[in-house]
Amino acid sequence: MSGIELTGVPATMLLTLYYRASEAAxxxxxxxxxxxxxxxxxxxxPFRERLGPPxxxxxxxxxxxxxxxxxxxxxxxxxxxxxxxxxxxxETQFWRVDNGRARWLTVDLPESMAVRxxxxxxxxxxxxxxxxxxxxxxxxxxxDASRGVLIVVQGVLPYLxxxxxxxxxxxxxQRFPGGSIVFDTVSRRMGxxxxxxxxxxxxxxxxxxxxxxxxxxxxxxxxxxxxxVEVRDRPMPAGRGLLGRWLMPALGLLSPGGRAAMVTQLYxxxx
Numbered sequence: 001m002s003g004i005e006l007t008g009v010p011a012t013m014l015l016t017l018y019y020r021a022s023e024a025a026x027x028x029x030x031x032x033x034x035x036x037x038x039x040x041x042x043x044x045x046p047f048r049e050r051l052g053p054p055x056x057x058x059x060x061x062x063x064x065x066x067x068x069x070x071x072x073x074x075x076x077x078x079x080x081x082x083x084x085x086x087x088x089x090x091e092t093q094f095w096r097v098d099n100g101r102a103r104w105l106t107v108d109l110p111e112s113m114a115v116r117x118x119x120x121x122x123x124x125x126x127x128x129x130x131x132x133x134x135x136x137x138x139x140x141x142x143x144d145a146s147r148g149v150l151i152v153v154q155g156v157l158p159y160l161x162x163x164x165x166x167x168x169x170x171x172x173x174q175r176f177p178g179g180s181i182v183f184d185t186v187s188r189r190m191g192x193x194x195x196x197x198x199x200x201x202x203x204x205x206x207x208x209x210x211x212x213x214x215x216x217x218x219x220x221x222x223x224x225x226x227x228x229v230e231v232r233d234r235p236m237p238a239g240r241g242l243l244g245r246w247l248m249p250a251l252g253l254l255s256p257g258g259r260a261a262m263v264t265q266l267y268x269x270x271x
Contacts, residue, residue, distance in 0.1 A: 012155060012207065013089025013112060018047045020092075022054035023061040030239045031061035035095040039119055062239045063184060064093070066263045067154055070182040070234060071097045078148030086134040087156035090116060094127065103147075107132060107139045135164055140175045149179035158186050158209045165211050169266065170225035177227065177271035182234065184263050185213035218264060230267040 021040035024033035040047065071083055071093065082103040085091065089112055094104050106129045108116065113131035122129060130139050134156065143149060151172055157165050172181050186209060213221070222228040 013091075013115075014045070014047070015051055016060055016155060017090040018051050019054045019057040019060035020064060023057035028240055029061070030058060030237075031065050031096075033061075033064075033092055033096055035092040035120075036090075039090065039092070043119070058239050062236050063261075063263065064091075064096075064154070065237050066234055067152060067182060067184075068093065068097050069237070070263075070265055071150060071152065074148070074150040074180070075099050075102050078150075081148035081150065082144050084139070084143055084149065084151045086139075086151060086153045087112075088116070088152075088154075090119060091154060092120065093152070098124075102126060103144060104128070105130065105139070105142060107134055109133060134168060135160075137171050137175075140171070143176070145176055145179065149176045151176070151179065151181040153181065153183035155184060157183050158211050159207050161210045166224045169221070169228070173225035173227040173266070173268045177268055180265055180267045182263065182265040184261065185211075185218075186261050187214050188212040190261055213262065213264075215262060218262060221264060221266060224266075227269045227271060228266050229269040232265045232267065234263040234265055236261075236263070 017036060017039065020031065020033055021036035023029055024031055025037050025040075074081060074083070075097065079099055080101045080103070082105060083094075084105045084107065085093065086107050088106045088108050098104075104124075104127045106113075106116070106127070108129075108131065110131040113129060117129065128142065130142055132139055134153070157168075160168070169181065172179070190212075218233060219231050222231050
């Protein structure tokens, strides 16, 4: 990772790796992720100097754990199904949840994929990597949907424009009947708080949030396409200490209109 100079949304993958691996290295960690710890230990990049102390590490790890639960649930029902991870960055989810039979497609921007291929090379014939935007829907043609499909989108949609998000959700609903997509959102207030705190803590410019969702609007996500038949909230798991056990699972204390951050799963009809 020597000499990396990522900007914009791709730069956020360094931050999430740093936080996730820092949490996973703790003896009382809420997330077992030895692969991330190894990548961080071997990386030639000044994480602490550029990104500061990993104060939000537990929150990032619990969010990952929430996504892991969705993938594990999917693979229990579809052991040979395909997981498509859009904008995966340096996420190590495959190594955390792989059942030895699943198929995994990573889709990310070329500059992000160039880093991922060096740090997290493909180790299984069941893994594929495709360098393109999540909005370049040619990636849909690379998906084997015959055994079930789950699309995972961590930390990506808030950076897209609302019409782009709607198009992405609708395209997935139409292209993968019987499948589902799981993603995270932020509220307007949380987005404003994050922007105020970011530059004070990190030596990286923060990309702008364009798409925010309030808890009261979560069910309206189904209006993106007629083939979205269910909207399911996936609450954050409990973590460590007072912050992890009470504040993080609720997150309502940060937003008077409902939870400030949500993980949502949309289910598609079979057409």
